[in-house]
Amino acid sequence: AQSVTQPDIHITVSEGASLELRCNYSYGATPYLFWYVQSPGQGLQLLLKYFSGDTLVQGIKGFEAEFKRSQSSFNLRKPSVHWSDAAEYFCAVGPPHSGYALNFGKGTSLLVTP
Amino acid sequence: DARVTQTPRDKVTEMGQEVTMRCQPILGHNTVFWYRQTMMQGLELLAYFRNRAPLDDSGMPKDRFSAEMPDATLATLKIQPSEPRDSAVYFCASGLPGTSGTGELFFGEGSRLTVL
Numbered sequence: 621a622q623s624v625t626q627p628d629i630h631i632t633v634s635e636g637a638s639l640e641l642r643c644n645y646s647y648g649a650t651p652y653l654f655w656y657v658q659s660p661g662q663g664l665q666l667l668l669k670y671f672s673g674d675t676l677v678q679g680i681k682g683f684e685a686e687f688k689r690s691q692s693s694f695n696l697r698k699p700s701v702h703w704s705d706a707a708e709y710f711c712a713v714g715p716p717h718s719g720y721a722l723n724f725g726k727g728t729s730l731l732v733t734p
Numbered sequence: 735d736a737r738v739t740q741t742p743r744d745k746v747t748e749m750g751q752e753v754t755m756r757c758q759p760i761l762g763h764n765t766v767f768w769y770r771q772t773m774m775q776g777l778e779l780l781a782y783f784r785n786r787a788p789l790d791d792s793g794m795p796k797d798r799f800s801a802e803m804p805d806a807t808l809a810t811l812k813i814q815p816s817e818p819r820d821s822a823v824y825f826c827a828s829g830l831p832g833t834s835g836t837g838e839l840f841f842g843e844g845s846r847l848t849v850l
Binding site: 643654656661662664665666681694710721722723724726727 | 738767769776777779784790825828838839840841842843844
């Protein structure tokens with residue numbers, strides 16, 4: 621069965637510092653991989669996605685993620701965090717064809733300090 | 735700006751009452767999903783539809799929950815009778831599979847349900 625693990629429940633970083641949020645997945649083949657962000661009281665917004673090809677993908681708001689097949693990981697990074705990045709971040713995995721339900725991790729809550 | 739629209743945004747009700755949540759998917763999207771979000775369980779898939787037909791509702795408590803798509807522009811999630819443990823934020827999402835689809839889901843802003 622497919623599963624997604626986000627090992628860090630909470631992360632605190634200083635504004636301007638770099639950020640890496642971890643995501644590991646379990647799946648029989650290479651799935652579609654996603655990162656979503658949720659601001660308080662809001663729905664989920666797609667940051668970026670990986671289907672195939674270049675393993676380093678760029679997303680919105682300056683985020684990027686790297687797919688590492690050998691480690692079954694899809695970690696999210698940002699070189700310099702802004703206070704507005706404080707939010708909940710979800711990694712999700714879906715089967716390698718579109719239109720099917722995504723399986724979400726439990727999320728990582730990001731706090732940005734001045 | 736296409737988006738998924740959910741109503742109501744907030745609902746407070748008493749145990750035993752019927753609750754209906756509605757969702758208008760993005761025009762042209764033929765796959766609609768219902769997720770429930772709680773602190774303990776995170777995001778759980780309740781049910782989803784393709785071309786208005788239910789594909790999977792195994793995540794939904796069958797005795798009290800029901801999900802339907804009366805037409806392509808409306809999806810409903812009904813709880814009858816509601817219980818305090820149903821308190822959660824319910825999200826609707828839509829997507830477009832096939833050669834023109836990307837697997838990406840577009841989420842509404844959610845319906846926050848509180849059952850007293």
